[in-house]
Amino acid sequence: MGSHKPLLIKHVDIYIDNERWQYGSLLINGNKIEAISEETDGASTLPESCVVIDGNGLKAIPGFIDGHIHGAAGADVMDATEQALDTIAQALPAEGTTSFLATTITQAPENIERALENVAHYDNKPGQAEVIGVHLEGPFIEKSKKGAQPEQYITKPNIEQFDRWHHLSGHQIKTITMAPEHDEDGSFIRHLASMGINVSAGHTSTDFAGMKQAVAHGVRQVTHICNAMTAIHHREVGVVGAAFLLEELRAELIADEVHVVPDMMQLIYNNIGSERLLLITDAMRAKCLEAGRYELGGQPVVVSSDRAMLDSGSLAGSILKLKDGAKNMLKLSGVELEQIVEMASANPAKQIHMYDKKGRIDIGTDADILLVDDHLNIHYTICGGVIAYKED
Numbered sequence: 416m417g418s419h420k421p422l423l424i425k426h427v428d429i430y431i432d433n434e435r436w437q438y439g440s441l442l443i444n445g446n447k448i449e450a451i452s453e454e455t456d457g458a459s460t461l462p463e464s465c466v467v468i469d470g471n472g473l474k475a476i477p478g479f480i481d482g483h484i485h486g487a488a489g490a491d492v493m494d495a496t497e498q499a500l501d502t503i504a505q506a507l508p509a510e511g512t513t514s515f516l517a518t519t520i521t522q523a524p525e526n527i528e529r530a531l532e533n534v535a536h537y538d539n540k541p542g543q544a545e546v547i548g549v550h551l552e553g554p555f556i557e558k559s560k561k562g563a564q565p566e567q568y569i570t571k572p573n574i575e576q577f578d579r580w581h582h583l584s585g586h587q588i589k590t591i592t593m594a595p596e597h598d599e600d601g602s603f604i605r606h607l608a609s610m611g612i613n614v615s616a617g618h619t620s621t622d623f624a625g626m627k628q629a630v631a632h633g634v635r636q637v638t639h640i641c642n643a644m645t646a647i648h649h650r651e652v653g654v655v656g657a658a659f660l661l662e663e664l665r666a667e668l669i670a671d672e673v674h675v676v677p678d679m680m681q682l683i684y685n686n687i688g689s690e691r692l693l694l695i696t697d698a699m700r701a702k703c704l705e706a707g708r709y710e711l712g713g714q715p716v717v718v719s720s721d722r723a724m725l726d727s728g729s730l731a732g733s734i735l736k737l738k739d740g741a742k743n744m745l746k747l748s749g750v751e752l753e754q755i756v757e758m759a760s761a762n763p764a765k766q767i768h769m770y771d772k773k774g775r776i777d778i779g780t781d782a783d784i785l786l787v788d789d790h791l792n793i794h795y796t797i798c799g800g801v802i803a804y805k806e807d
Contacts, residue, residue, distance in 0.1 A: 419445055419446070419541065419800055419801060420464050420465065420466050421442070421443065421444045421449075421461070421462035421463075421464065421465040421466065422442075422443040422444075422465065422466045422467075422468065422782075422797070422800060422802075423440060423441070423442050423443075423461060423465050423466070423467045423468070424440060424441040424443070424468045424470055424475060424784070424786070424797075425439075425440040425467065425468070425469055425470060426438055426440070426469050426470045426471055426472060427439065427440070427441070427470030427472070427473050427474065427475040427786060428472070428473070428474045428475065429441065429451065429474075429475045429776060430474065430475065430476045430477070430752070430753065430756050430776060431451070431775070431776050431777065432775060432777075433753065435753075436451070436453055438453075438472070439451065439452055439453045440452045441475060441776070441784065442461075443782040443784075443797070443800045444462060444800070445782075445800055446781060446782055446799035446800040446801075447779055447780065447781065447782055447800070448776065448777065448778055448779065448780055448781075448782050448784075449778065450778065451776070451777070451778060466802075468786070468795065468802075470786055470794075473786040473787060473788055473794055473795075474752060474786070474787050474788070474789075475776065475784055475785070475786055476752065476755075476756050476760065476776070476784070476785050476787060477756060477760035477761065477773070477774050477775050477776055477783060477784065477785070478511065478512065478513025478514065478760065478773075478783035478784060478785055478796065478797070478798065479510075479511045479512045479513060479694070479737045479738070479741070479759040479760055479785070480512070480513070480514050480515065480547070480759070480760060480763035480764055480773060480774060481507070481512045481514075481515040481516070481695055481696055481698075481737055481763075482515070482516045482550060482589075482590060482667065482693055482695055482763045482766065482767070483516065483518050483550050483552070483590075483638070483639070483667055483695035483696070483697050484503070484507075484512075484515050484516070484517075484518055484695070484696050484697065484698050485518045485519075485520060485697070485698060485699050485700070485711065485732055486499075486503060486698065486699050486700035486701075486702070487502070487503045487506040487507065487698055487700065487702040487703050488502050488503065488505070488506040488700075488702065488703040488704065489502065489700055489701075489703075489704060490502035490503050490700055491699065491700045491711070492517040492518055492519055492530055492534075493519060493520060493522060493526060493530050493712065494530075495526070495529035495530045495532070495533040496533060497533070497536075497537060499533075500517065500533065500534070500537050500546060501540070501543070503515070503517075503544075504539070504540070504543035504544045504545070504546065505543050505544075506702075506703050507543075507544035507737075508542075508543070508544055508796040508798055508803035508804040509736075509793070509796070509804045510736035510737050510738040510739070510793070511737055511738045511741070511759075511785050511787075511793050511796060512544050512737050513544055513545065513783035513784075513785075513796060513797075513798045513799075513803075514544055514545040514546075514547045514773060514783060514798075515544055515545075515546065515547065516546075516547060516548050516549060516550040516589055516590060516767070517530075517534050517546050517548070517549050517550070518549070518550040518551075518552055518697075519531070519549065519550070519551055519552060519553070520552055520553060520563075520564060520565075520711065520712040521552070521553030521554040521556065521561075521564035521565055521568045521569055521712065522554070522565065522568050522712055522713070523568055524568075524576070527551075527554070527580065528580065528583055531549060531580055531583045531584040531587075531588075532583050532584070534546060534548075534549050534584055534585070534587050535583060535584050535585030535587060536585075539799075541798075541799065541801045542798060542801040542802070542803045543798060543803060544798055544803070545783075545798065545799065547589070547767070547769065547773070548587045548588065548589035548590075548767065549584050549587045549588045549589060549590075550588075550589065550590040550591070550592070551580070551588050551590070551591045551592070552564070552591075552592040552617070552618075552638070553568075553569065553592065553593075553618065554568050554569050554570050555569075555570065555571065555572040555573070555591075555593040555594065555597060555598075555603075556569055556592065556593060556594045556597075556617070556618035556619065557569075557594040557596065557597065557618055557619050557620045557621075559620050560594070560618045560619055560620050560643045560644060561618060561643070562618060562642065562643040562729055562730065563711055563712065563714065563716075563725055563729055563730065563731040563732060564618060564712065565712050565713060565714060571597050572593060572597055572598045572603035573603075574602070574603055574606050577591075577603070577606075577607065581610075581612075588612060589612070589613055589767040590612070590613040590614075590615055590636070590766070590767060591607060591612055591613070591614055591615065592615045592616075592617040592618060592638040593614065593615070593616070593617070593618075593619075594616070594617070594618055594619035594620070594621065595616050595619060595621055595625060595626070595628075595629035595632075595634055596619060596620065596621040596625055598629075598632070601628065601629070601631075601632035601633075604629060604632040604633045604634055605632050605633055607633065608632070608633025608634075608635075609633075611768060613635060613636055613766050613767050614633055614634045614635060614636065615634070615635075615636035615637060615638045615667070616629055616634050616636070616637050616638065616644070616654060617637065617638025617639065617643060617644065618638070618643045618644070619643070619644050619645070619654060620644075620645055621645065621654060622645060622651055622653060623651060623652045623653060623654075623656055623657050623660075626653075626654055626657035626661065626664075627657070627661065630657075630661055630663050630664065634664070635663060635664060635665065635766070636664060636665050636666065636667065636693070636766060637654060637657070637658045637664055637665075637666040637667065638667050639667050639668070639669050639674065639695065639697055640655060640658055640666040640667060640668055640675070640683060641655055641674070641675050641679060641683070642669070642674050642675070642730070647659075658687060658691075659686040659687060662691075664691065665691045665692065665693055665762060665766055666683070666687055666691060666692055666693065667693045667694075667695045667697075668680070668683060668692050668693065668694055668695065668740075668758075669695060669696065669697050669733055669735060669740070670694055670735070670740035670741070670743045670744050671696075671721070671722075671733050671735040671739070671740060671743070672743055673721055673722045673730070673733070674697075674730060674733065677743070677746070677747075680743070680744070680747060681747050681748060684744070684747050684749065684750065685749070689750070689753075689754035689757040689758050689762075690757060690762070691762070692757075692758045692762065693758065693762050693763050693766060694737060694740050694741060694744065694755075694758045694759040694763075695737075695740075696733055696735040696736065696737050696740065697732045697733050697735070698732060698733050698734060698735055698736075699711045699716065699723055699731060699732035699733070699734070701716070701718040701723055701734050702733070702734045702735070702736065703734075703736075704718075706718050706719050706720055709723070711723070711725075711731045711732055714731070716731040716732075718734060721734070722734070737759065738791060738793055740759075741755045741758075741759050741791055742790070742791050744758065745790075745791055752787075752789075752791070755791065760773075760774045760775070761774045761775055762774075781799060782797060782799060782800040783797065783798055783799065784796075784797040785797070792806070793806065794806045
């Protein structure tokens, strides 16, 4: 939609960490934020051919980062083509997502390998959401908690296999979802943690004691909380209780009011707080398309107006747009725009060690910026300094 001309955004409230600069300006040069000013018109001397956006009181917040998304607009990461990643990356700016982890699913090893190699060779393009790595969901998970993961390809954790896959991905695997109970001595988790991989417990039947041990080994996240894991019981608090009680853990949340109902969303928020929640979509290829029949991981999926289901009745990812998940969170008691920024932008960047350049607005960080109103309607999405979406 745009180019890398210098860009001045003026007359906006700017959200910088936990502060809000009222009616300031941002100067973007190339793909970085060059200057931030509390003056309404920004720099006195502007670069030649500078594009100016008058925000007229809108809020400038960091772009959303989706750390768990399989597909959108008819494409899936497992299609393992440049076109598939382009399709996803082109669709996401309209929902406020400026970068994402291309998420795989439990599948035959050769299919996973093709998807990983595709990410390794993929070139991000201006004016699209940026692929910033891979979320390897499975195949090292628990069969009884498989959800929409194909059971026939589930396998035990294997360091040699992971290392091969990490190499094929161009060392792009940033997050892995696995069942910690199948890593009995913790060697697999410790190996990944030593490499800086974000290890997330998911599709797991482990108990609270197992989660405490997993955290000691290096687990730092819970995948789509409340889904495909042990729930809270008055004699065993399970993985959900671990996410509430263990401060080392952050937790993904699919805030579509389907995977987790609003009252449970409020309970989760009250117990975990914005500093440890990660808003995700877990979206599949039917997002942005009409209801009908689709597929996920080679399995038929029926998509209605608000959900995607396997024939078995299991939820099969979501069709959620991240802006809508953020709006659903904004309905909760205690949630303001500052908390949305934390859950949808800052925390995802921190979790994969990218907060030095993403998930926040600061001089020298990537120019991934949203201009939104009080209701989180998106007026502009800027990806790497390029206007990628503008409200009609």
